[in-house]
Amino acid sequence: MEIISNPTKVDIQTSAKALKDGHLIAFPTETVYGLGADATNEKAISRIYSVKGRPTNHPLIVHISSINKLNKWAKDIPSYAINLAREFWPGPLTLILKRSILAKDYITGGQESIALRVPQHPTAQKLLIEFERIGGEGVAAPSANKYGAVSPTSTSAVLQELESSLDHKDIVLGSDICRIGIESTIISCLNDTPQILRPGYISKESILERFTELDFVNTQSKKLRYPGNLKKHYSPIAKISINKTPKVGEGLIALRSYQTPKGVFRLSAPIDIEQYARELYSAFRLADEKGIEQISVILPGRIGLANAIWDRVYKASGAP
Numbered sequence: 001m002e003i004i005s006n007p008t009k010v011d012i013q014t015s016a017k018a019l020k021d022g023h024l025i026a027f028p029t030e031t032v033y034g035l036g037a038d039a040t041n042e043k044a045i046s047r048i049y050s051v052k053g054r055p056t057n058h059p060l061i062v063h064i065s066s067i068n069k070l071n072k073w074a075k076d077i078p079s080y081a082i083n084l085a086r087e088f089w090p091g092p093l094t095l096i097l098k099r100s101i102l103a104k105d106y107i108t109g110g111q112e113s114i115a116l117r118v119p120q121h122p123t124a125q126k127l128l129i130e131f132e133r134i135g136g137e138g139v140a141a142p143s144a145n146k147y148g149a150v151s152p153t154s155t156s157a158v159l160q161e162l163e164s165s166l167d168h169k170d171i172v173l174g175s176d177i178c179r180i181g182i183e184s185t186i187i188s189c190l191n192d193t194p195q196i197l198r199p200g201y202i203s204k205e206s207i208l209e210r211f212t213e214l215d216f217v218n219t220q221s222k223k224l225r226y227p228g229n230l231k232k233h234y235s236p237i238a239k240i241s242i243n244k245t246p247k248v249g250e251g252l253i254a255l256r257s258y259q260t261p262k263g264v265f266r267l268s269a270p271i272d273i274e275q276y277a278r279e280l281y282s283a284f285r286l287a288d289e290k291g292i293e294q295i296s297v298i299l300p301g302r303i304g305l306a307n308a309i310w311d312r313v314y315k316a317s318g319a320p
């Protein structure tokens, strides 16, 4: 496996070619690092599943360079979905749409729908543009971590997770810390009204600011497979307690205004919810590196992006 910290144009070309040849490329996006493979190459996709240790009925997000590729992968797209894509792509938004014939069962986990996203990070953008230039259709990329573990937001976290599982022709691209730090907002566009399946940086509030007339479905469909119906996800080894005063020897994640009690190890002290989200996963990792067994998380007020923080912390804690 090769690590390329600051990819040049030639490195991007080499990486796109490697994708086309069926190898895996880990790359930064503005949310978390992805583990990419050619979305039309069944063998390459099967390697994603084996490297991650992920069950094969768990569908993947296909990453495309722009909205122009939407019709390749999806059909019968509702107009509100087009509007969302126009407004928020490139960016931390994934849309679930009816699949086209290009989207095979090995991508969708056998479902009739496909998850699509146009990431905004320049390295991801350049890689996708080059991949499509040489004939690629899209890059399937789950977060670059082992199944159920914390998503990586830095190259070192990618290496911690996957170094021992990648082959010598696979590539890890980039050196950035991901700007947002938690995974994209996932919105199902399969019905007359959209439904948020996974909250993220693009919050319901920020969508309603732009599309005041839009209704959202609130109940979650049991038929779909998405992160919410796994019992535990995004989990560090340490146990997590929520909104309880931390005890001596425990780790603490809370807004900076929350004082660190004596004998408690401060894992993160963000000044706002953006920084809270950005540092959440690295704080989880730090706890495990330090051998801390219990993390006390004091959650911020539940509005906007904080909904996504609540979602990830509850999933990580294994609480219902």
Ligand code: TXA
Pocket (backbone or CB within 6 Å): 029, 031, 032, 033, 034, 035, 058, 059, 060, 061, 094, 096, 108, 111, 113, 114, 115, 117, 119, 141, 142, 143, 144, 182, 183, 184, 185, 186, 197, 224, 225, 226, 227
């Ligand atoms: O920010 C992100 O979304 C990152 C970066 C790399 O793009 N990717 C990511 O992928 O978080 P992953 O595979 O770790 O999580 C994507 C989730 C999966 O848990 C899956 O359940 C859901 O998207 N998903 C994919 N296709 C779906 C579909 N057709 N219907 C419902 N959920 C779907």
Ligand code: MG
Pocket (backbone or CB within 6 Å): 142, 143, 151
């Ligand atoms: Mg993931």
